[in-house]
Structure formats: C-alpha cells, structure tokens
Amino acid sequence: MGDDDDIRYAVADHIATLTLNRPERMNTISAPMLDLLGALLTRANGDPDVRAVILTGTGRAFCAGLDLASASRGEGIGSAAAAHPPTIDLRAAPPTVLFAMDKPVIAALNGSAAGYGMDIAIGCDIRVMAQDAKLAAAFVKRGVVPESGGTWLLPRLIGWAKAAELIFTGRTLTADEALQLGLANHVVATADVPATARAIAAEIAANAPLAVQASKRMMRMGMDERFDTHVQHVYLQLLPLFRTDDFQEGIRSFMEKRPATFIGR
Known part of the structure; x- marks a missing residue:
C-alpha cells in the first residue's frame, strides 16, 4: 500500500x-x-x-x-x-x-x-x-x-x-x-x-517530535476544555517529556549553542 x-x-x-x-x-x-x-x-x-x-x-x-x-x-x-x-x-x-x-x-x-x-x-x-x-x-x-x-x-x-x-x-x-x-x-x-x-x-x-506531537494533542484538547482543566492536562503531558532523551539533548544543545539532534525518544 x-x-x-x-x-x-x-x-x-x-x-x-x-x-x-x-x-x-x-x-x-x-x-x-x-x-x-x-x-x-x-x-x-x-x-x-x-x-x-x-x-x-x-x-x-x-x-x-x-x-x-x-x-x-x-x-x-x-x-x-x-x-x-x-x-x-x-x-x-x-x-x-x-x-x-x-x-x-x-x-x-x-x-x-x-x-x-x-x-x-x-x-x-x-x-x-x-x-x-x-x-x-x-x-x-x-x-x-x-x-x-x-x-x-x-x-x-x-x-x-x-x-x-x-x-x-x-x-x-x-x-x-x-x-x-x-x-x-x-x-x-x-x-x-x-x-x-x-x-x-x-x-x-527538526524539532523534538514527541514534543511537537504532544503540543498538537494539547492544542486539540484545549479547544473544548476549561483553562484550569487544560493546565492540568498539560502538566501531566510534560512529566514524561522530562524523562526523554530529546529533552536532555534540547538542554545540552542550548548550553552548547549548537543545533539539536533529536531522535524521537
């Protein structure tokens, strides 16, 4: 196909x-x-x-x-x-x-x-x-x-x-x-x-794919949520992103003043 x-x-x-x-x-x-x-x-x-x-x-x-x-x-x-x-x-x-x-x-x-x-x-x-x-x-x-x-x-x-x-x-x-x-x-x-x-x-x-996809999910959910409910959902989405290799790469690339290389995990 x-x-x-x-x-x-x-x-x-x-x-x-x-x-x-x-x-x-x-x-x-x-x-x-x-x-x-x-x-x-x-x-x-x-x-x-x-x-x-x-x-x-x-x-x-x-x-x-x-x-x-x-x-x-x-x-x-x-x-x-x-x-x-x-x-x-x-x-x-x-x-x-x-x-x-x-x-x-x-x-x-x-x-x-x-x-x-x-x-x-x-x-x-x-x-x-x-x-x-x-x-x-x-x-x-x-x-x-x-x-x-x-x-x-x-x-x-x-x-x-x-x-x-x-x-x-x-x-x-x-x-x-x-x-x-x-x-x-x-x-x-x-x-x-x-x-x-x-x-x-x-x-x-070129950006961290898990973060991009999570951002789109949050935008979609936010269209029908109250602000306080949405903030809670964003926080719960943020926690697993903190544990990703891409988050660490994002921090390192910022500190080292170089483009990041994201791997999607």
Missing part, C-alpha cells in the same frame, strides 16, 4: 508526502480513494520515522471535491445505491483521521479546493496556497452541508459570523481572501508551493 495510482505516498527526511493523483478529474475523491487516503494518513501518523506530513495534489487542482460524476451515473459516493450503505466507519474517514493525528499536517494547495477538498484542506494544521488557488464552500449550492468537518472547523477558525456568511452563501474565496481570513498561512506563486510547504515541514521535523 502506498504507491497507488490515485494517491502517491513517499517518505524522505522525516516528511511523508501524500499526493492526490487524478489530475484529469481535478483530483476528485472516489470511494476507493476515501479508504486509501484514510489508511495512508493513519500509516504516516503511526510511522516513527515521520515527523510531519504534506498533503498535496497533481495538476491544476488540489481537490475539486467528491467524484460527483460517478454519482450522476448512479455509482459511488452520493448515488442512490450508496444512499443507505450497511455501515459507515467514520473513525477511518479522512477528516476524522486528520483531526485525530498527532503528526502535523500541511496542506500544499497547488490549486483550488472545493467542497470535500476544502474540508480536507481546512482539516490540516497549516495551509500553503498558490496565488491562483481558491477555496470553494459550494456545499449548499449542491444541496448538501459541509459534510466532512467544515461546520465544526470553520466557526473555530474564523468565527461564527464569517463562517456563517461563507457556508450559507456557498461563496468561493480567492487565495488572498483566504489569507485575510486566516484560512491560509502563506500565499505564494504556484511553482513555489511545494518548496514552501517542504521548508515548513523540515523546520517542524
């Missing part, structure tokens, strides 16, 4: 790169791709050699959403045959897996993200967008809701009022508008998207 034609998976320098690879279909997500994407994200999160993840696409789009062309033919996602599936394991679905991941995930938006593609992009921790890329929250224009986390994520990312306007109108945002709203971290030339995302991933990967 990992070098499927529709999703490419590679690991180098502690960075896992997942590339949606259906450029002729603007990287729309088929039913098999949903399973594969969830499995590959789980694989990256469980690999001790991986310290950061990049999710990107090939061609002119990051991801134009679910494969509605198949649904219009009565096949796949959204079709009548799939309307009442016997079971749906949401725990293995890409948005749920993304939310639960301890490894930081960077969305490298080589092109536009629409519908499901937008939900996947905003489910990542950091977004680097090409100048000509767009975010299209077109759910209500298709008769559905942001089904993959958007109704939970957007109010937390940009506030209720701005999220309400975006979702209820089904509006499309330019990269600069996404940057102004805080939905993009960086907007760069299309050709610079891969290098910019990789530079951020490399900077993350």
